Amino acid sequence: MSTNQIKVDALVVGGGISGMQTALDLGDQGYKVAVVERKSSIGGKMIDLSKVFPTLDCCSCITTPKMSATAHHDNITLLTYSEIESINRDGNGFKVQATKKPRYVREDDCTGCRSCELVCPLEVSEDEHEFGRTSHRVVYVPFSTAVPQKALVDLDHCLFCGKCIQACPSDAIDFTQQPEPVEIETRSIVLATGFETTPINAKKEYGAGKLRNVISGMMMERLLAPTGPYGRVLRPSDGKMPASIAYVQCAGSRDQTLGVPYCSRVCCMYAIKQAMLLSGALPLAEITIYYMDIRTFGKGYEQFYQNAKAMGVEFLKGKVARITEDENQNPIVRVELIDEFGKTRVTERQHDLVVLSVGLLPGGNPQPKFGVPVGEDGFVQVPDYNVFPAVTSQPGIFVTGAAAGPMDIVDSIMMAGAAASSAASYLEAGNGSRKEAQRQPERSVEYA
Amino acid sequence: MAERVNPYFLKELKKYGDVRIEECFNCGNCSAICPLSTEEDNFPRRMNRFAQLGLRDRLLASKELWLCYYCGECTKTCPRQADPGEYMASARRYAIASYDPTGLAKLLYTSPVLSVIFLLVLAVAIGLFFFQASAPMDLQTLRLFEFIPSALIHNAGIIAGVVIVLAALVGMVSMWRRTFQALGYPKGTRLDWWGAIWKAFGVEVLGQLRYRKDCESSAVNKPWYAQKWFIHASMLWGFLGLFVATALNYLLELLSVKATGTWVPLWYPIRLLGTVSGLFLLYGTSLALLRRFRKDDTSYEKSTFSDWTFLALMWLAGVTGFLLEIAVYLPPFAWSYWMLLAHLIVVGELLLLAPFSKFAHAVYRSIALYLWTLKPLPESEQASAPAAAD
Structure with a gap:
């Protein structure tokens, strides 16, 4: 097997919204870019969301075009289902070793027709996007708007019955595929490794993930999304339409017992957004948001919050200390409520469904592979955040999006611009003397 | 009734134990996790507030101070690690010293x-x-x-x-x-x-x-x-x-x-x-x-x-x-x-x-x-x- 070699100006690690935008911004300027994505599709966390705040735009509708544009851009090479193994500085550039994991489907041949999926006899739990609330076949296209729209085989569950091989019209199934090494020669690197959310079982007082009707904000996104598992909001334990839904804010942020002293910045807004969407999806449901402080700092955010209040969403100040459940698996929250006169009472309130507004954690530690130090919070350290927000302490390595710290979509896209700009300046400044030949005579700025 | 504020109260309290209640941001987690807190008689958050505001007289007039048995749930779950349990214990020591006129x-x-x-x-x-x-x-x-x-x-x-x-x-x-x-x-x-x-x-x-x-x-x-x-x-x-x-x-x-x-x-x-x-x-x-x-x-x-x-x-x-x-x-x-x-x-x-x-x-x-x-x-x-x- 021959080693694939790619030579680019910039390597973007991570194909979420910030990584895609960085790649597009650099590609549009004529730089050659490679995007390495760990999962089988780009799109990151954003493609899983229902709608975005504060505009309530449909997430699929604005993410999918970016995904397509990234995939079809002349200057962008997409490596999905791939991992970075190591990087080494080589003169002014880097030599990066990556591995393309086997899909057991030849990407070049697969047309995404899903014939294989239709004949596959086995279904397995869909854990990557739907938290096990639905299933997919053993050979499957990750989701309907996945990019690339190519199938892959979950070999651990495969029976090797061969039905997909017979059904595939382009003979793309290949069970002999091996991990494929890819060598990427690049002059700069942009880290866009994103974030993870607080695990649902992180907090023992919130049932440690054992209460079935206590779900995370991300799970609620899927319930609200048009492409979600049920196409409507049902609670997990019995499929009942919840009549009373509570949000527990700071369920993973500003909590030193979880080692997370910082504010995750997005939870207030996504909870308010979901409350609004729920008001539409379940017009009769009562929605309560238990909060310590409401932080609606962005453009149009405060108005968004006031709108939610006006729509009848109940905001109660108090940190939920404990969640238990009654015999019908209705969650009960215990909280100290403080009214506007300073009068306090400790009370227990029962709801049908509780959503934990889980916080944002670093998506991984890039330090060992990239030599980029991380801060106490685990996010990539940016030495001069106010002046050079995307420049790390390693020359030629930049950072964007939630890899640098908790950040919403608006900021992630803005930072992508900053990262692309910083990387371009670095490339232009003679670091690795950019060859004129690499520049496209005509720029292609039309996406897809 | 006029309320007297003692700006040195917290400093004084710190002599009686490892008091770090100034860290508290009054989220109410402690009061809600406390198994003894009831609808009306809830603590320790209100007690924390007294220390932060210098309301010495209010603290010394709080029966809640003495209802606590220091199970430590509040300390274990405090998002600010402000140690409300140890604060309550220290406040009780302070109260004993304050009720005693001999010094x-x-x-x-x-x-x-x-x-x-x-x-x-x-x-x-x-x-x-x-x-x-x-x-x-x-x-x-x-x-x-x-x-x-x-x-x-x-x-x-x-x-x-x-x-x-x-x-x-x-x-x-x-x-x-x-x-x-x-x-x-x-x-x-x-x-x-x-x-x-x-x-x-x-x-x-x-x-x-x-x-x-x-x-x-x-x-x-x-x-x-x-x-x-x-x-x-x-x-x-x-x-x-x-x-x-x-x-x-x-x-x-x-x-x-x-x-x-x-x-x-x-x-x-x-x-x-x-x-x-x-x-x-x-x-x-x-x-x-x-x-x-x-x-x-x-x-x-x-x-x-x-x-x-x-x-x-x-x-x-x-x-x-x-x-x-x-x-x-x-x-x-x-x-x-x-x-x-x-x-x-x-x-x-x-x-x-x-x-x-x-x-x-x-x-x-x-x-x-x-x-x-x-x-x-x-x-x-x-x-x-x-x-x-x-």
């Missing part, structure tokens, strides 16, 4: 060095007081109460008792006035004074109901006899039992039934009560000392000097007491006489320092529990009864 409690709580000196001087003083009145030791037959006359012990005990009660009364009245006023019952409200007695003193103080049922809910990994409530109850019951046995013993002497020091068999009711109570005391104090040493519970992690001295004195009282009981059977008797002296010194220190040490929590907690239980009489009796004249 002795403050000294004992805030200065371990001076405390040690004071305890040693007091020990020598008590020792000398009894030793100067002692008769030569009879090494052939054990005559403890001829070595140190029982009349002297009794009289000294009674005089010390009066002093202790008077000193304690000052603090109790001070605390009662503040906390009762803070309950805010309108003048003329008829309260169920009698009804609260059994529930407060019987069920809560002696029965330790809330400590047992609520505070141990999370401690599933310990058998009942190693749980904090039982350790605490052992000490409480043991001490009370010994106190009653001593008093009854004296009563029998006054009634000329049995002179102090007369040999009686083990099953003799008063001796039996004393022995069993002593065992309880020894068990409770030993386990409490051991668990504090091991720091195997959130509340045991930050023991102060005052915690150690109180427990150590109680433990020594138990140990010397039992050695004394064994001494009767084990000649030569020289060490037995010294043991009596040691026992008198330890018990003397324990009792004389009661109003100024951790011991004082016994009365303040009892008052707080009584006020917590105290509720107005039902509406019907309010209407029919003439308004109280005050």
